Structure formats: C-alpha cells, structure tokens
Amino acid sequence: MQRAGVNFLLILSLILAFSACAKRGTPDGGPLDMEPPRYVKARPENFTTNFDANEIRIYFNEYVKLSDPQRQIIISPPMDPRPEITPLGTASKSIRIRINDTLQPRTTYTINFGRSITDNNEANPLSFFTYAFSTGPYIDSLSIRGSVNDAVLRAPDPFISVMLYEIDSTYSDSAIYTRVPRYVTNTLDSATTFQLNNLKQGTYQLVAMRDVNNNYTFEPKTDKIAFADEYITIPTDKEFGLTLFSEVLEGSFERPQVKGQQHLIFGYSGLMLADSISITPLDVPADFKDRITKDPATDTLHYWYKPFEERDTLQFVVQTPRVTDTLIARLKKAKRDTLQFTFEPQPSLGFHQDLQVRPTVPLDEINDSLVSVTMSDSIPVTFTGNYDRWNNVYNLSFEKSEKMTYKVTALPGAFTDFFGRLNDTITSQVRTPALSDLGNLIINLTGVEEFPVIVQVTTEKGEVIAEKYSTGSNVINFEKLKPGNYLLRLIYDRNENQIWDTGSFLKRTQPEQVVYFPVPVDVRANWDDTYTFDASPEATIPTPGVP
Numbered sequence: 001m002q003r004a005g006v007n008f009l010l011i012l013s014l015i016l017a018f019s020a021c022a023k024r025g026t027p028d029g030g031p032l033d034m035e036p037p038r039y040v041k042a043r044p045e046n047f048t049t050n051f052d053a054n055e056i057r058i059y060f061n062e063y064v065k066l067s068d069p070q071r072q073i074i075i076s077p078p079m080d081p082r083p084e085i086t087p088l089g090t091a092s093k094s095i096r097i098r099i100n101d102t103l104q105p106r107t108t109y110t111i112n113f114g115r116s117i118t119d120n121n122e123a124n125p126l127s128f129f130t131y132a133f134s135t136g137p138y139i140d141s142l143s144i145r146g147s148v149n150d151a152v153l154r155a156p157d158p159f160i161s162v163m164l165y166e167i168d169s170t171y172s173d174s175a176i177y178t179r180v181p182r183y184v185t186n187t188l189d190s191a192t193t194f195q196l197n198n199l200k201q202g203t204y205q206l207v208a209m210r211d212v213n214n215n216y217t218f219e220p221k222t223d224k225i226a227f228a229d230e231y232i233t234i235p236t237d238k239e240f241g242l243t244l245f246s247e248v249l250e251g252s253f254e255r256p257q258v259k260g261q262q263h264l265i266f267g268y269s270g271l272m273l274a275d276s277i278s279i280t281p282l283d284v285p286a287d288f289k290d291r292i293t294k295d296p297a298t299d300t301l302h303y304w305y306k307p308f309e310e311r312d313t314l315q316f317v318v319q320t321p322r323v324t325d326t327l328i329a330r331l332k333k334a335k336r337d338t339l340q341f342t343f344e345p346q347p348s349l350g351f352h353q354d355l356q357v358r359p360t361v362p363l364d365e366i367n368d369s370l371v372s373v374t375m376s377d378s379i380p381v382t383f384t385g386n387y388d389r390w391n392n393v394y395n396l397s398f399e400k401s402e403k404m405t406y407k408v409t410a411l412p413g414a415f416t417d418f419f420g421r422l423n424d425t426i427t428s429q430v431r432t433p434a435l436s437d438l439g440n441l442i443i444n445l446t447g448v449e450e451f452p453v454i455v456q457v458t459t460e461k462g463e464v465i466a467e468k469y470s471t472g473s474n475v476i477n478f479e480k481l482k483p484g485n486y487l488l489r490l491i492y493d494r495n496e497n498q499i500w501d502t503g504s505f506l507k508r509t510q511p512e513q514v515v516y517f518p519v520p521v522d523v524r525a526n527w528d529d530t531y532t533f534d535a536s537p538e539a540t541i542p543t544p545g546v547p
Helices: 002-024
Strands: 039-043 055-066 074-076 084-086 092-098 108-112 117-119 130-134 142-150 161-166 183-186 193-199 202-210 224-227 232-234 239-244 257-260 263-269 278-281 289-294 300-306 313-319 324-330 341-344 355-359 363-366 371-375 384-388 393-397 405-410 415-417 426-431 439-446 453-458 464-470 475-481 484-492 514-516 521-523 528-534
Touching (some): 108 193, 142 161, 202 239, 278 300, 439 484, 453 475, 464 475
Parallel strands (some): 142 239, 439 528
Antiparallel strands (some): 039 055, 055 117, 074 108, 084 092, 108 130, 142 193, 161 202, 202 224, 202 232, 224 239, 257 263, 289 300, 313 324, 341 355, 363 415, 384 393, 405 426, 439 475, 453 464, 453 484
C-alpha cells in the first residue's frame, strides 16, 4: 500500500509538470484578423431591375454585426417609414432588409451601408458597401461628387447629409423645410468629401445639412445648411464645393416670466439687437418707465419697470423687423433684486482688456468722480468710464504696466440704479502679468483677394482671443498674448461692417468667406513669432518664419 501511494504521487507530479509545460507552450492565438467581411450574394441580386420584392437578404462569408446603423446607413431616395434592417446587436452571416414603404415607380434605390457592416470578432468594417435596385427596367448610373467645409469652423461636423431636390413643376425653395429630397448621401465620420451615385439625368438643387434630427428636412433652429448657388444639371463633370453655415433666425419672443418685483424676463430666439426690437407696455400710467437689458449668457432680455402697481397682468406689444406680437405677463408677488456688483475678469487683467463692473440692476446715473483706479502705493491712474446700457456693464479703460496690482474703488453714490438706490463702497483688485510671460504674433498676409479683412486669433473651439481689422495693411501685429497654440483665420468683410455675416438659403446669399491658416500657430513667452499667411486658394501649408 505504501508503494502504491508513492507511485500515485509520482504520477500526479508528472501530470502537473507536463501541464505547466504545456501551458507555457500554448500558442497566443496567432495574428489578429485584419480582413473585413466579404460580400457573397444577395436575394434579389444586387442591381436587380423591375424590383418588386418586400424583403432583401445579403449574405457574407463570416458573421457580421451592424454598428451605428441609424447614422451610417443611408437610403436614397429616403423611404418613409424606414425599412427594418436586422440583425441589431447580434451576429449573423446575413443582413435582412424588410421594406415597409410603397416604392416609387421607375426609380433607382441605393442602400449605402457606410462603415456599419463589421465582422463579429475584430470589428473590421466593410466600408461603403452599397446595394442598389430599380423598380424600372434599368439602373440609373450617373453621379456627382464634391466636398463640404464649414463657414466658421476649421473642419466641418461629421455626418453631413448631402441632398438633391429635383427641379420640376412642384419644386420651390420651401421644399427643403417640408419634404424629403430625391437623393441623399452623407460625408460620414471625419471625411469632407461626398459622392452621390445612381442618379438619373435632370436638373437639381444641391444642398448639404447638418441634419441634427435626422429627418432630411431643414430646421434652422438646430441645423446648418449649405447650397449650390445655381441649379445643377446632371450629367456633369464638375466637382462641387459647399460651405455649411447656421442661419440667423428671425427674432421671436416667448411669453414673459416674472424674475423679481418689477423685473420680467423675455426669452427669445434669433438675433436681438438694441436698435431693432421694441417692447411696448399697454394700459400703463403716464409716469411709467422701463428699461431693457440683454442677458450676457442666455437668449434672454431683462425688462425692468416702475412704478410698482398692484395688478394681475401686464400686456405688451413686441416688435422685431419682421414680427409683431402681443404678449401677456401674469404677475405674482416676488422680491426685488438687490443691487450688487461683480468685476470681470478676475483675478488677472490682460493688457488689451477693460475692467468690467457688472451690476445686478441697470444703472440710471454714474458719478465718475466717486470712482477711482489706483496702482501700487495708491498712485492714481487716469481712466475712462463708459456705461453700456444694452449689456448693463460699466467698462473702465486705462493704461496698464506689467506685474502691477490695480485697485478699483467706488464710493457710496457712484452708482444709482434704475429704482433710485445707491451703492455702498465697493472695491476690487486685479493684477497684470509680466511681459516676459507673454508673446507677440506677427502675421504677414499674402494672396489676399481684396480688403477689408478681419484677422482673428482663436482657440481650437473658435473662441476669439484677439482680432485686427485691416483695410489694406499686409502686416498684422498681435501683441501680449498668452503662450499657447492658437488657430488663425482671415475673414473677407464684403459689406465692410467689421463683423462676419452668415448666409441665407431663401435670400440666396452665401456666408462671408473665412480662410484658415492650415496649421496651429505657436505663441511663445517673451518671443516674437512670425508667420506668413497665404490666403490665396492655391496656397499650400506654409512654414513659420520671417519671409
């Protein structure tokens, strides 16, 4: 028995040893599968004519899944309701398309799968696989191609829909708001190019959209749009460039809400300018006074009024250049806003910035003699004060020195608000940076088609850091910038109003042209960085340096 036990232990040890050796020598699974799925066949076959089926099956050589099908799969012309496409979330060697729409006669349909078809194991995509069929005797075979850019952004958003509306007796420009296009594709992911295939001969309106709701119609509140200036005739060898922009909406108001005692807020959409809107109260006493200020952060107008009067409602006629409406505010008890002040920016003040004093209630009077700006050791600093009534901000402009602390003091009575209340003593301190911590940017312009132009330094998100307006000078200096990488762009100010203007589809106007410097510019501390900005259409990527 003892000998048998020893033999058992010996055999068990050998088994464990061989098992460990076998584990160490186990292959790691071999090379990764880098091949996409391969199309095998379809029923009905791809490019079938006189199509009358209500279901399509597409077969592949391995198990596949559909990735992001709602965005990736484009059906042209669009079907309503969309067909059911499976499998979703599970793997299969085939894709089933069940058609729920009544198909148009003598029409070529294409189903572009984008990059949605992937193999089950490694997610290798079968890119831009297309299934096409015709309900008529032949497949339309014409195509157009082009590219899409953004009017303001350096690169356009992904998944831009590109559409063709057929110009026939039923077409009008309002079609983009109310009906789906004849043909549609999209740019997919980060691509900026497009191609529309299987088109029939004819005349079309070419449109691109950032179609947020994915419904193939233009909704100006959310969507961007681009369009070809003229109708296009197919066939054509021309490549089309489209520029996306957001339209400025016609201003419209929402019903006013109570914010505080004698303080209402009007939400709005569209562009609101101080000289283009009016809010007129009805049935108010002769001594009634009001003020309107714009909220700095939201699409809201603040409406202040006096004297206080007990009433349930207050009725207004509101007007914009294109809209006149009557609105009723339902009043309720509320506390009056207290008069408080904030200072911006804090705690550091740039050399090109004004110090802003922002009251919580609009001001009626300002006594500049009770406001002072001093620097270290209480040395007075000469300043200019300017009150912006529309934005409700008091701007203090003064010359600044480096590495200096500035103190702002407003004594009691310096500010009188809309309700006649005076401020208590308020103070704030800001500090300027050292010049050695900042850099200068020198831009030499070439290839400018015409002046005037606006040259801007922006962040990656498009926030403007600095801008200069040029009516003819080719040398633009940006001084005392914080170090970092920035974008540089040039705007052709065609109407000479010193701002960028967007376009309008119904007015058939394109946005003002924006040209981006192709690479980020580097601002270095205590350094003059010089770049040559070639704005000509044929310009290639430039290199920094003195020309």
